[in-house]
Amino acid sequence: MTNENIASSIGFHGVWVDVLVPLQADLNVDEPKLASHLRTLSSKGFENFVLFGQAGEGTSFANDEKLSAVAHVIEAGVDANNILLGVNSSSYTEVAQFIRKACAKGIKRFLVSAPQYDHPYNNVGLFDYYDQIIKQASQPNWQLFIHQLGGKNQAADLPEAVMADLKKNHPRIFVGIVDQDVHVNHTVELLRAFDTALVVASSHEPNLTILSPTDVCVSALANVMPNVIKHVIANDFVNNATKIAGMKVAKPDDRVNELMAVLGNYPQVAALKLMLSQHYRMESWERVRPPHTTLPKESRDKLLAAFKTFNLQANE
Amino acid sequence: MNFANTWYVIERNNHYETIAHEALVLLEEGSYVLLQNFQTHHEAHEEHKRLVLMAIGDAKAKLDHLKK
Numbered sequence: 176m177t178n179e180n181i182a183s184s185i186g187f188h189g190v191w192v193d194v195l196v197p198l199q200a201d202l203n204v205d206e207p208k209l210a211s212h213l214r215t216l217s218s219k220g221f222e223n224f225v226l227f228g229q230a231g232e233g234t235s236f237a238n239d240e241k242l243s244a245v246a247h248v249i250e251a252g253v254d255a256n257n258i259l260l261g262v263n264s265s266s267y268t269e270v271a272q273f274i275r276k277a278c279a280k281g282i283k284r285f286l287v288s289a290p291q292y293d294h295p296y297n298n299v300g301l302f303d304y305y306d307q308i309i310k311q312a313s314q315p316n317w318q319l320f321i322h323q324l325g326g327k328n329q330a331a332d333l334p335e336a337v338m339a340d341l342k343k344n345h346p347r348i349f350v351g352i353v354d355q356d357v358h359v360n361h362t363v364e365l366l367r368a369f370d371t372a373l374v375v376a377s378s379h380e381p382n383l384t385i386l387s388p389t390d391v392c393v394s395a396l397a398n399v400m401p402n403v404i405k406h407v408i409a410n411d412f413v414n415n416a417t418k419i420a421g422m423k424v425a426k427p428d429d430r431v432n433e434l435m436a437v438l439g440n441y442p443q444v445a446a447l448k449l450m451l452s453q454h455y456r457m458e459s460w461e462r463v464r465p466p467h468t469t470l471p472k473e474s475r476d477k478l479l480a481a482f483k484t485f486n487l488q489a490n491e
Numbered sequence: 492m493n494f495a496n497t498w499y500v501i502e503r504n505n506h507y508e509t510i511a512h513e514a515l516v517l518l519e520e521g522s523y524v525l526l527q528n529f530q531t532h533h534e535a536h537e538e539h540k541r542l543v544l545m546a547i548g549d550a551k552a553k554l555d556h557l558k559k
Contacts, residue, residue, distance in 0.1 A: 211527055211534075214497070214528040215526075215527045217528070218492075218525065218528040219525065252492045253492065254492065455527065456542060489525070
């Protein structure tokens with residue numbers, strides 16, 4: 176079975192939006208606004224969501240906050256089967272308890288990152304960590320996706336040997352990897368190693384332009400230009416160029432690279448939230464949760480000018 | 492997701508509109524910008540009002556700037 180066939184067989188294919196999470200003035204999740212964002216993306220044809228992943232500032236939220244938000248969006252019409260829920264903790268008991276509670280709300284897919292720990296740990300310890308999660312969660316029919324963070328924070332990537340052992344021991348539960356690494360070779364190595372066993376989804380959009388066509392991706396940029404990402408993973412560049420008055424015609428892969436150039440070295444979550452705040456005309460979308468910070472005024476003004484030049488189109 | 496009986500705020504011909512799903516699907520693709528979807532007319536209408544008030548505020552600010 177190829178990676179594409181596996182993606183279809185487990186129902187994990189297409190664009191999974193790495194959802195930005197709106198905040199109230201007190202920095203709690205703005206649940207109505209989150210539901211509205213998901214409903215709006217759904218109405219554009221994008222109904223698969225990663226909640227509290229990398230773009231969703233997952234590590235900044237407590238489990239109870241996540242569960243409350245999940246309950247709210249399900250109540251607002253989002254299908255629980257279309258949610259991949261981020262889990263960040265270094266306590267396997269806490270992770271297992273969270274999975275049990277979320278399963279009770281109908282969630283079946285979980286994106287679990289490696290534990291953060293000051294001391295070095297070996298493959299046996301890492302295997303035992305996930306093995307305990309699966310045993311203590313003790314739920315039927317749920318799916319574990321490992322979140323490879325690619326050195327974006329202190330959490331380690333899981334070595335291939337550990338993932339191979341996990342797949343061997345829990346073939347029905349461990350079904351996929353979401354690779355956040357910016358180096359395309361990292362994703363290619365995972366695809367080579369697990370092509371016939373696990374779904375591997377890249378979540379670094381410039382890599383998608385290289386890996387295209389691919390059956391599935393997780394994308395933060397899809398918050399603002401979901402159709403572009405859809406065309407990128409479908410390798411459908413010719414028929415879906417963006418025509419901007421007075422400017423050249425840009426193909427979807429060009430648009431991804433243009434936006435990545437605009438975002439540059441700015442913190443991506445804050446920068447994308449600023450962009451979304453322009454789309455919704457709602458400054459409150461700019462809020463981020465500490466330790467993230469909103470952009471300083473000078474950076475904000477520069478980015479706003481760059482967004483104007485980028486000129487996001489309604490059909491993107 | 493079921494969109495029957497839901498409401499949208501859209502921008503068309505430089506104007507904001509609140510429009511039912513059943514009416515939106517009849518519009519020509521590309522003739523409008525979809526801003527947000529809401530479960531109720533009330534929510535969509537409140538968002539519509541907010542956007543109009545913002546546009547008025549922006550226009551006032553521009554006029555004030557020109558007067559200076």
